[in-house]
Amino acid sequence: MTKIALVTGASRGLGRNTALNIARRGADVIITYQSREQEAQAVVTEIRAMGRKAVALQLDTSAVAGFANFAARLRTLLTDIWQRDTFDHLVNNAGHGDYALIEHTTEAQFDQLVNVHFKGVFFLTQTLLPLLADGGRIVNLSTGLTRVSAPGWAAYAAAKAAVEMLTVYMAKEFGGRGIAVNTVAPGAIETDFFGGAVRDTPDFNKFFADMTALGRVGVADDIGPMVASLLSEDQRWVNAQRIEVSGGQGI
DSSP, X not given: OOOEEEESSOSSHHHHHHHHHHHHTTOEEEEEESSOHHHHHHHXXXXXXXXXXXXXXXXXXXXXXXXXXXXXXXXXXXXXXXSOSOEEEEEEOOOOOOOOOGGGOOHHHHHHHHIIIIIHHXXXXXXXXXXXXXXXXXXXXXXXXXXXXXXXXXXXXXXXXXXXXXXXXHHHHHGGGTOEEEEEEEOSEESSHHXXXXXXXXXXXXHHXXXXXXXXXXXXXXXXHHHHHHTSGGGXXXXXXXXXXXXXXXX
16 A cells, blocks of 8 residues: 655655655655645656655644644645545654844743744644554654754754654554654755755854864755654654764764
8 A cells, every 4th residue: 555644844855855755655745835835736746756645735834722623734635636535654844934033032032942942843744644544654753953062053952852852752652553653853954944055054054064074064955864764664663863964963
């Protein structure tokens, strides 16, 4: 049976790359987007061109109140398109960056980071559990900044650190259903993240490149294949792990 993966925040960046790499490995893909519908549909078109099925659904991962409606829409799609009532893989990728020193961080900034990167991951996973097949896989995205600190990223990194611990508990609690749960923690990556700062600001790019053993920052195609590989049977015994994919950043 063809596997079905759900990737949140996949209209661009790491989510897009992950969705495409999952499709290249022979799975069908459901992607979510918050506001970039046109870009999300372009990803769907790319996946369908590979001969795979793909659908894009709107989802605000910071709005827990909307998760039940999202699950209902997803359930309908699974029935109508795949004649199934479950999907196999969940990749909690959706996110954003917000830079501020601790003394300047506002409550609104803090709340939005926690709502997207921790609370949203917790309750979206909880909501979708009845639709996730036994023996499935969950991958939660974190960051290298939970291991190597950089001033200005305290709230973001703290939310991601919470997700890393949540991953361990998910693996423990969902293990009875054969569901493996892991964290992938990218280093600095050239994407649209934080307004494309790493990609478009030479000094910022060089700062992180100089911290990395391989002498450059990452690109999306350094991460997507790693996430896709964790969903395969080849990695069936990898569970409850934080896997950093950073080229050796900060060693």
